[in-house]
Amino acid sequence: MARPAPLSGFPEWLPEGRTVETHVLDVLTSTFELYGYAGIETRAVEPLESLLSKGETSKEVYLLRRLQADPDEAAAASDQLGLHFDLTVPFARYVAEHAGRLTFPFKRYQVQKVWRGERPQDGRFREFTQADIDVVAPDALPAHYEVEVPVVMAAAFERLRAVGVPPVRISVNNRRVAQGFYEGLGIADVDGTLRVIDKLDKIGADGVLRALQEEVGADERQARACLELASISGSDASVADAVTALGVRTPLLEQGLEELVRLLESAHAQVPGVVVADLKIARGLDYYTGSVYETTLLGHESLGSICSGGRYDSLVSDGSHTYPGVGMSVGVSRLVSRLLREDLVRASRSVPTAVLVAVVDEGTRAASDAIAARLRARGIPTEVAPTAAKFGKQIRHADRRGIPYVWFPGEDGDGEVKDIRSGDQAPADADTWQPPAQDLRPQVLPTG
Amino acid sequence: MARPAPLSGFPEWLPEGRTVETHVLDVLTSTFELYGYAGIETRAVEPLESLLSKGETSKEVYLLRRLQADPDEAAAASDQLGLHFDLTVPFARYVAEHAGRLTFPFKRYQVQKVWRGERPQDGRFREFTQADIDVVAPDALPAHYEVEVPVVMAAAFERLRAVGVPPVRISVNNRRVAQGFYEGLGIADVDGTLRVIDKLDKIGADGVLRALQEEVGADERQARACLELASISGSDASVADAVTALGVRTPLLEQGLEELVRLLESAHAQVPGVVVADLKIARGLDYYTGSVYETTLLGHESLGSICSGGRYDSLVSDGSHTYPGVGMSVGVSRLVSRLLREDLVRASRSVPTAVLVAVVDEGTRAASDAIAARLRARGIPTEVAPTAAKFGKQIRHADRRGIPYVWFPGEDGDGEVKDIRSGDQAPADADTWQPPAQDLRPQVLPTG
Numbered sequence: 057m058a059r060p061a062p063l064s065g066f067p068e069w070l071p072e073g074r075t076v077e078t079h080v081l082d083v084l085t086s087t088f089e090l091y092g093y094a095g096i097e098t099r100a101v102e103p104l105e106s107l108l109s110k111g112e113t114s115k116e117v118y119l120l121r122r123l124q125a126d127p128d129e130a131a132a133a134s135d136q137l138g139l140h141f142d143l144t145v146p147f148a149r150y151v152a153e154h155a156g157r158l159t160f161p162f163k164r165y166q167v168q169k170v171w172r173g174e175r176p177q178d179g180r181f182r183e184f185t186q187a188d189i190d191v192v193a194p195d196a197l198p199a200h201y202e203v204e205v206p207v208v209m210a211a212a213f214e215r216l217r218a219v220g221v222p223p224v225r226i227s228v229n230n231r232r233v234a235q236g237f238y239e240g241l242g243i244a245d246v247d248g249t250l251r252v253i254d255k256l257d258k259i260g261a262d263g264v265l266r267a268l269q270e271e272v273g274a275d276e277r278q279a280r281a282c283l284e285l286a287s288i289s290g291s292d293a294s295v296a297d298a299v300t301a302l303g304v305r306t307p308l309l310e311q312g313l314e315e316l317v318r319l320l321e322s323a324h325a326q327v328p329g330v331v332v333a334d335l336k337i338a339r340g341l342d343y344y345t346g347s348v349y350e351t352t353l354l355g356h357e358s359l360g361s362i363c364s365g366g367r368y369d370s371l372v373s374d375g376s377h378t379y380p381g382v383g384m385s386v387g388v389s390r391l392v393s394r395l396l397r398e399d400l401v402r403a404s405r406s407v408p409t410a411v412l413v414a415v416v417d418e419g420t421r422a423a424s425d426a427i428a429a430r431l432r433a434r435g436i437p438t439e440v441a442p443t444a445a446k447f448g449k450q451i452r453h454a455d456r457r458g459i460p461y462v463w464f465p466g467e468d469g470d471g472e473v474k475d476i477r478s479g480d481q482a483p484a485d486a487d488t489w490q491p492p493a494q495d496l497r498p499q500v501l502p503t504g
Numbered sequence: 505m506a507r508p509a510p511l512s513g514f515p516e517w518l519p520e521g522r523t524v525e526t527h528v529l530d531v532l533t534s535t536f537e538l539y540g541y542a543g544i545e546t547r548a549v550e551p552l553e554s555l556l557s558k559g560e561t562s563k564e565v566y567l568l569r570r571l572q573a574d575p576d577e578a579a580a581a582s583d584q585l586g587l588h589f590d591l592t593v594p595f596a597r598y599v600a601e602h603a604g605r606l607t608f609p610f611k612r613y614q615v616q617k618v619w620r621g622e623r624p625q626d627g628r629f630r631e632f633t634q635a636d637i638d639v640v641a642p643d644a645l646p647a648h649y650e651v652e653v654p655v656v657m658a659a660a661f662e663r664l665r666a667v668g669v670p671p672v673r674i675s676v677n678n679r680r681v682a683q684g685f686y687e688g689l690g691i692a693d694v695d696g697t698l699r700v701i702d703k704l705d706k707i708g709a710d711g712v713l714r715a716l717q718e719e720v721g722a723d724e725r726q727a728r729a730c731l732e733l734a735s736i737s738g739s740d741a742s743v744a745d746a747v748t749a750l751g752v753r754t755p756l757l758e759q760g761l762e763e764l765v766r767l768l769e770s771a772h773a774q775v776p777g778v779v780v781a782d783l784k785i786a787r788g789l790d791y792y793t794g795s796v797y798e799t800t801l802l803g804h805e806s807l808g809s810i811c812s813g814g815r816y817d818s819l820v821s822d823g824s825h826t827y828p829g830v831g832m833s834v835g836v837s838r839l840v841s842r843l844l845r846e847d848l849v850r851a852s853r854s855v856p857t858a859v860l861v862a863v864v865d866e867g868t869r870a871a872s873d874a875i876a877a878r879l880r881a882r883g884i885p886t887e888v889a890p891t892a893a894k895f896g897k898q899i900r901h902a903d904r905r906g907i908p909y910v911w912f913p914g915e916d917g918d919g920e921v922k923d924i925r926s927g928d929q930a931p932a933d934a935d936t937w938q939p940p941a942q943d944l945r946p947q948v949l950p951t952g
Binding site: 058059061062063066067069070071074076088089090091093094095096097098099100101103104106116117118120121122123125138139149150152153154155157158159161163164169171173177185195198200208211313322325326374375380383406407408409421422425431435436437438439442443456457495 | 508509510511514515516517518519521522528537538539540541542543544545546547548549551552554564565566567568569570572576585586587597598600601602603605606607609611614616619631641646648696744770773774821822823855856857861869870873878880883884885887890891898904905945
């Protein structure tokens, strides 16, 4: 076959890039576990009708068809399966299906591929990896989980800074604030208003004023008040004062502001400086009912949100209970593709190998294998050279992969080990020699 | 929505089951890394024509179609995408596509879902996880990698025995032995003969004799000789003697026997007692050219092979080079579903959490959060109780999840920590208290 061409929208990394991605995922999942989130996976497919009932992206679903399907099988649209386009809809189904065998509040994380049949563009893929956390509980979910979820994400991103990931800002809002405010203004179409406000960065203030009047039926006073609300931001209780100063008061608005301030204060105590209120944050999905979140990589605002989510009340139901929940989702592929393309983060080598054991001649390969086995028995990733080439060529083999050590077997005894970066070489015992900790595994480091 | 029903052939695990699966994958991948294999992932889709050109399962491919596809887009069959049905075909494409940016010999591992539109049955799924290793090199691949690959798998399964996974036997054969022998007998249809021999366990010796005569055109003497070859097994050079005693000699057969004996002897030196020759192993895939492997979980032979593969010479080509290779693939879902269904392996708890910090009343939740933060800062997975219920109820919350410790915040100082298994309770400092190592993370253990 000739060299295959890449498929647009289906990213793949070279081994170095995958090492960076794996490290990002390790930091995320180990942080999730520190907060007690249990890992699960769901199947990649859901019935089409389940996918179509939730979320704005459902129109971009990939449908599945068996190549050998019977004609009538293909026709039965009610049985059609599609690939999931996020991890929230399958999680809701998983909870409803397995509720009797789960313990609640159920805190889970999930790292999987998702698929969307979108036109590929910068930072938007047709196949990408998400890392989600959610908490759900039957009938009632304590509000403190609306604090915990962004705190967990802030803690994870804080740990990622050590490898060169830029700092983040998590912008929060509360649907109750917007809804209470719009209703207090006398606007009937709350969802329509949110959809217009969501476009503020795209169409500008004048565009929003016009759209609110033309599409939602607001008068100019109402439209201007909505725009003023959307312009409010801050990191403490002053946000509530600024809203109150706009002169609208409803019980729902009060409740939303109280929750928003509690979120800001509690998050500030746990992860200072990361979480800020930004009342123009709307989130496109109509199932959110309380806190909503978006996350910006500072200095890379054009990338859009890399970690979003919110509180939902009626997404999950098994017929006898509803399970309100709150969650956030990291766009891992979007983040990692930026880290790699802008060369912000690098892996110290392209292979796990710390030691290459040289082969003197093919007749003594077993002796090299035995040295490698003794190193591996102590957890040191080790390869044996592919051929008994000249030592210079074997050293180049290590050097091209970033393998730091080459072990030369001796005629009697174990031989000598060479640090090919410094050139230092010394006799060594394969049962006791240990590389420095930072050489044991590939390091993921800031490029700068 | 009402409670959703499971989809046949698309397995999902509860959190305890996923903990077992994650542990199995950690053991596999950390073993692969000890031998220098680098992790990659490939996209889930390949062009249909690429899927159809390789392997026997291609007829069970799932095709993708965008729900919003243009009619002419759907018609262009040459652009059709399908979900990969194994990890070998996408790996071959990955190597061909990225060859200029890889270093060779290229040793990679890959853990991903694959999909097959088969009728679901015991141990056969429509979606399942595979864990593959392969080594490829341009133009020529040293034969010692045909030893290394099963040795790596044997080492991984050996480590899995500690958690209750039964021991395995890796059965090996060499295509050159079969081909050389059949050609020496004067049989022209080597592939057809292999396909019949592959059914020996299913249709029996008489069935094979008949099929070889009726379908492959062998005479009775040839058919009996093929059956005699297939009955040979053993773990050392006596296997070659038994083949030679059948009276057929060709250079290809000699080469195959020599490779087979070298594999047995070298594997025995590295992982004694696991690798045996079984000359009825044929493997269905026609791209294998040298060693072939199958792996049986002892005591669970009915499950079929849980780790198979072989040597191939012309699977990978980028137009200017071919890349011969050798690999094996663990059927992770098949293995894990058996471990869970037969209750061979269990997780010590359903959550990562080692400590539940109790909440005295909602007004002092921040104090509980602060204790949790100090424990997490030292790597101890910690949750804070969901509500300020009576302590008995908070302890039951921990008990139901298998969380071993409950921390009771004190009015002055940090309070006390209780091991809820023993009932022991003592004052503790959140900056220094440490659980025993075996309590820090969920343990995966033999059930017996």
